[in-house]
Amino acid sequence: MKKIILGITVLALMGSCRSGQKGDLPGARELAETLDPLREQAVKHRKIPRTIDEAGQVKWTGERYDWTEGFWPGVCWILFDQTGDEKWKEEAVASQEQFVAHKDLTTDHDLGFIFNCSYGKAYQITKEDRYKEVMLDAASSLVTRFNEKTGCIQSWDVGDNWQGKRGWEFPVIIDNLMNLELLFEASELTGDPRYADIAVKHANTTMKNHFREDASSYHVVDYDPLTGKIRSRETAQGYADESAWARGQAWALYGYTMCYRYTRDKAYLEMAERISGFIISHPNYPDDGVPYWDFDAPDIPEAPRDASAAAIMASAWIELSEYSEGDYLQRAHTVLETLSSDRFRNRRGEGYFLLRHSVGSIPHGNEIDVPLVYADYYYLEALERMKKISGE
Template sequence: MNIIKSALLLFSLTFFSCSSSNNSKTLLNKSEQQLIALRAAALQEHKNPRTLNKNGQIHWIGSSYDWTAGFWPGTCWMLYEVSNDKKWKEAAEASQQLFKHHKDLTTDHDLGFIFNSSYGKAYRITHEEQYKQILIDAANALITRFNSSVGCLQSWDVHDGWQSERGWRFPVIIDNLMNLEMLFEVSHLTGDDSYKNIAITHANTTMANHFHDDFSSFHVVDYNPDTGEVVRKVTAQGFSDESAWARGQAWALYGYTMCYRYTRDEKYLDFAENIAAFILNHPNYPEDGIPYWDFNAPNIPNEIRDASSGAIIASALLELNTYTGDKYLKSALHIIESLSNDIYTAKTGENGNFVLKHSVGSIPHGNEIDVPLNYADYYYIEALIRLGQRGV
């Protein structure tokens, strides 16, 4: 790192650390205060908050299957860990109990999102064996979706619904990289490499087939389940088949950084850096670091931003930074500062008591557009904790 870059980084760190309104501890405290009311409402409803509906009311998740169900208890576990307030532990335990029965489900791929974000954190923090076994059970259910001919875990089932209507046979979405963390973790917990080997195979197949030459990612790759041949590369949530859906790029960055954490295979680190370069150097990457919902959306700069993508990218960059000699710290700080301003952070008591505003679920489906999302808050809290671990 040259002298000028070192000086700029030192200035950024000093400004962020010294500002009473911008250091990570202050921002965590502010987020916690906002979420206390949401905690009370969730306990009263005996449900997990996901977002706000079109009427501005909380969209609650009960005991039915929902890929976002693990993010609220995961947020509670993180706040318990940093505050030692047992009310967060109690809230986490109550909320994750709602979906415990889904641990053996073999008809969807998002068990990693659901169980690693919640029960995985529960075991890491408490070391209670009951949580460990639930994580193992969920991993055993997830690996039933692995096809050795394809070299991937299948994402959506295609027997009915809109996926079937598109003629897909074995769709794999870039998001699925995030479910691999549970497999890596269960290999670590059990000493059984079979989980890790499936995760590595999936990561390598995705690396080979999901990316353009500029390291942007397709959303969906559909395979022939018998031969493993790539049939089509399309999108479900992006602007077009060839476009770079913002949250997909965020999942890719986070996913390959995480793969490097567990394997220390340099190819994953190099790949993550190439994805970071695509994001940070893209001509449509906004000055404040909060992406438009798709890097190729047609009406930029008059397109909706996605704070959830910004939060995921910030958290991923902070981990990537630990492996690269502070190469990405300034970029991560910039995103966090933007997310923490009044544009993206709600005033206390507003926004349904979610922390972040202006996230996007799926514009093509007309779902969750310009609303708070539980996973935006989750990755924002995670990023603040990672920043705090640096003493910033």
């Protein structure tokens, strides 16, 4: 019965999109046309785009490790898969080869973001073993950061950096849930359970320690690496330690929905449902579905919106609609309609990226109210998922 209701809902939603009404969702070729100038710049400079600078020009990732570097090739793989245009595949391959050596780094946790969104997409689409091998190397590097005492993968190394100045010893951020998909994939591809076992331990520890009674998430939990005891619960990118940073809530929603996909553990499904309930019932969550950068920002309704958090939520809700009763698909569609409107989406010639109005880190004064490559990635992923769930 659920599948029948879901099918009717999807057909109704997609029908409204095709009817030419306000809020139509764009197709892949239209989006590819919008991003083609950015692709041309990336080819010309042989660099990976991240955002724009104050002059409105493309800001590139550096030659050093950058947690966002995998999203641009991921965007290109999605557009290649949706359009069949080889130039997107060529750019995907060329851009991800620039950071392939980072698969062996053991100094940060974002290998899942980087390699699952790039080489993972490549393998998913092409089934070429060369991409799988890079994924597995990255997964092997990532698990070196797991600590049995804490039951977690360490997020940031601490030393002579801003993380060290916070006094942390073993910080774990809610974002880290997103890196677990690489580990689940590694176990499925190899038959070796150790990757998934570590992913499950991390997910379980995070579920126990990162969430408040209302299912909102702290950003950072710092552990004692020798005893596993919690030292503090804080924020790095949110408004305050006890506030609900919007993108953090999005990572949590997406992360536990993804964990349920791989494990079918109902505890993860229930966690995703609870997180969703917090988001949609919050009095500061706008009707149009695009959250303020923090649910507790003091200057709401003047506070910046975060299109990146909205895109992540939309993609997660589409998947969650396949597992759970509720209006998750309608929620996702509302978000996508808003993001596809003139307020949030660029057309060709209006800007290099697809979406405007994302927020990187207000406490760091970094990337505020600008396009961000990962917002585009999850927006495209959500649109792709919506298309697939409709059977088109």
